[in-house]
Amino acid sequence: MTAAVALALKRLTVMREGERRALDGVVLSIRPGERVAVIGPSGAGKTTLLRVLATALRQTDGSVEILGTDPWALDAGARRRLRARIGLIHQAPPLPPRQRVVTAVLAGRLGSWPLWKALVSLAYPLDMAGARAELARLDLSDRLFDRCDRLSGGQAQRVGIARVLYQQPELILADEPVSALDPALANHTVGVLAAEAQARGVTLFASLHAVDLALAHFPRIVGLRDGRVAFDLPTEQIDAQRLDQLYSQEGYLPTQEGRPFEASRNRPLQSPLCK
Amino acid sequence: MQVAAALAPAERDPARWARVAIVTLALLLLWPGIRLTEFNPAALVDPANLRVMGQFLGQFFPPALSQEFLLLVGRSTLETLAIANVGIALAFLVAFPLSIATTAVLSQSSLGPARDAGLRRAIRYPLRLFVILLRGIPELVWALLLVRAVGLGATAGVLALAITYGGMLAKVYAEIYESTGTRAARALMESGSGRVQAFFYGVLPSSMREMVSYTVYRWECAVRASVIMGFVGAGGLGQQLELSMRMLNGAEACTFLATFLLLVMLADAVSNFFRRALA
Numbered sequence: 001m002t003a004a005v006a007l008a009l010k011r012l013t014v015m016r017e018g019e020r021r022a023l024d025g026v027v028l029s030i031r032p033g034e035r036v037a038v039i040g041p042s043g044a045g046k047t048t049l050l051r052v053l054a055t056a057l058r059q060t061d062g063s064v065e066i067l068g069t070d071p072w073a074l075d076a077g078a079r080r081r082l083r084a085r086i087g088l089i090h091q092a093p094p095l096p097p098r099q100r101v102v103t104a105v106l107a108g109r110l111g112s113w114p115l116w117k118a119l120v121s122l123a124y125p126l127d128m129a130g131a132r133a134e135l136a137r138l139d140l141s142d143r144l145f146d147r148c149d150r151l152s153g154g155q156a157q158r159v160g161i162a163r164v165l166y167q168q169p170e171l172i173l174a175d176e177p178v179s180a181l182d183p184a185l186a187n188h189t190v191g192v193l194a195a196e197a198q199a200r201g202v203t204l205f206a207s208l209h210a211v212d213l214a215l216a217h218f219p220r221i222v223g224l225r226d227g228r229v230a231f232d233l234p235t236e237q238i239d240a241q242r243l244d245q246l247y248s249q250e251g252y253l254p255t256q257e258g259r260p261f262e263a264s265r266n267r268p269l270q271s272p273l274c275k
Numbered sequence: 276m277q278v279a280a281a282l283a284p285a286e287r288d289p290a291r292w293a294r295v296a297i298v299t300l301a302l303l304l305l306w307p308g309i310r311l312t313e314f315n316p317a318a319l320v321d322p323a324n325l326r327v328m329g330q331f332l333g334q335f336f337p338p339a340l341s342q343e344f345l346l347l348v349g350r351s352t353l354e355t356l357a358i359a360n361v362g363i364a365l366a367f368l369v370a371f372p373l374s375i376a377t378t379a380v381l382s383q384s385s386l387g388p389a390r391d392a393g394l395r396r397a398i399r400y401p402l403r404l405f406v407i408l409l410r411g412i413p414e415l416v417w418a419l420l421l422v423r424a425v426g427l428g429a430t431a432g433v434l435a436l437a438i439t440y441g442g443m444l445a446k447v448y449a450e451i452y453e454s455t456g457t458r459a460a461r462a463l464m465e466s467g468s469g470r471v472q473a474f475f476y477g478v479l480p481s482s483m484r485e486m487v488s489y490t491v492y493r494w495e496c497a498v499r500a501s502v503i504m505g506f507v508g509a510g511g512l513g514q515q516l517e518l519s520m521r522m523l524n525g526a527e528a529c530t531f532l533a534t535f536l537l538l539v540m541l542a543d544a545v546s547n548f549f550r551r552a553l554a
Contacts, residue, residue, distance in 0.1 A: 056465045058387035072390060076383055084467025094462035096480035107476045111467020118472045167466060 004068070006032045006171055006203040007053060011062035014048055014227075022048040024227040025062070032170075035197055035204040037214035040224035041247050046207035047091070049224065050175045053205065054088040055079065067170055084111025087169030089193075089206075091176040093160030097149035101140075101159055104148055105131040108167035134162040137192050139185075153180040158189065165196060172197055174206035178213070186210065190217045211243060334525025338533065347515065348534055355511035355538065358429050358504075359497035362436025366497075367490065369409070369441030374448035377402050380457040381470050381478070409442025418504040432501050432509035440493055447489055448482075455481040488550045495546040502535055512538070 007030040014023040023045045030036055038046050051057040052064060055071040064070060066086065071079055087108070095104045102125045110118055120126060128144065135141045138158040148156060157180045164172060174193060178186035190208070194217045197204035208214045214221055221238050223230040223246045230246050231238075318324060377399060379385060384395040417435035425431050460477030468476070505513020512535055519527035
């Protein structure tokens, strides 16, 4: 079932705490199989946008179409089935501290497993090989039977990613998926996500703080600022001036290492990772 | 008074009038209660009462220790323990599904929230009322009612515990779920998981220890409660103790009381052991 557009947002507005507009008239259309990164300063509305796309938050105004349907026009059962086709990678992985890694990863398929299978798997993990395979892609297969509270922040974040990979969603959403990883591992992990989306022909939409990662792995970049789309361009057309404007109050462009982004003005950027 | 007078007005405790007012108000509120309950400490030292009490207490020693009687004590103790155990087990069976059904954060419609979230909340409301009804009436009252319905004996005690403690466990379980964090469960529901699956994968891992700890504590309470319910005819140690007391048989009452004390201390120790082992 492939829709003509994976995501379509029209004049999307979300009000938070009454009057503040977290998102203000966002228009965005993404085709199936596209890989799009959203960048922007803190508080620009990136997380709110991802939560709307994950059907965790209902918009105040405007329309949302996800995988060909308006989630809020569906009945509860159909909405649940739609949610099973969407995977959101959270910045802070939502893992219960006392749960084992294998169970946390297998939980990715709760939306498609029947109840009996979910309950049996709680007592004896039914697809250890599947969980191990996803963890192996992220260099974590040796932590299969560790408890989640024994993991470092970076390891927990990758377990959260492994869960969404195991879910095999048609739409992969990622909210700062590598914020707790060192630069090399962050680059590898975003690479795994991009490769997964490419191999299965599914849509990837990720917010990233590190601009260099966005430029290296995504053909299309959306700049978000104050809840509005500042630009929506192919990666080749992003130059330092646009980035400067997007982050103007922060004073410098963030990179993975936290150093200012080095690029000359008005010239197409070459990411240090694009070699 | 001399100290207060010696102090300059600015150095006096500014809260003094408020405190005087609170104490006066408390006394005014308590007085009618004391009158209504006909509380009369003098009754304790009334010579006639003292003589009856003295005779009864005088029979306490030596306690009744005949083999036949000890067998009865043993059987009643086992019955009391059985009432507590079966009562708690049934209460758990009542409480566990109710706690999952009434937890607001496990609601699918609260994601978003969906347009029909208000309606769904309204549908869950009667269930909450039902839980309040279960625990709102004390187990002793249920036992009294059930003794009329199912006759004297342990069945009434077990059912009374299942009802009241079922309601209590359901409420406290639901509170534990909400307090141990529900982000994990909500994330699962956002990716299509059902309510029950989200509970077992997202809530239970973090809540289980607290649930076990509270259930063990409730079991300890159930042991005490099943003795008390015996007084209204719901079987076990309490029923025998009541019979002995009514016949003013001090020796038997003494043995029953001592057994009761031992049993409660034992339950306390078992409960402490489990809860410490889990901490």
